[in-house]
Amino acid sequence: MKKVNKEMKLQIKYMTKKGMSQVKIGKVFGLSQSTIGYHASKTQKANTINRVMNNKYVWKGRKAYMKKYMSERYNSDPEFKSRVQKDNRENQRRKNAKE
Secondary structure, three states, rough: OOOOOOOOHHHHHHHHHHHHHHHHHHHHHEEEEEEEEOHHHHHHHHHHHHHHOOHHHHHHHHHHHHHHHHHHHHHHOHHHHHHHHHHHHHHHHHHHHHO
């Protein structure tokens, strides 16, 4: 069994941020996908979603569908609209706090 040191953890996180899949990173280091997922869990989910959603061949229709669905729901459901606005304010506040 191979041990993961600090340098490897940093490289795993860097590769994850660049959008590499867990399988590819695992092959580079000779580790299992679950081990890579454990060490990259904080950034892996967001980056995976971004990578998949940017795949125009698979998700082109899905992105258009979700945009239409969210727009219709936003305009027809006042509770949903208030939640979205609240989330947007919180995200903007966090963004301003970082700067």
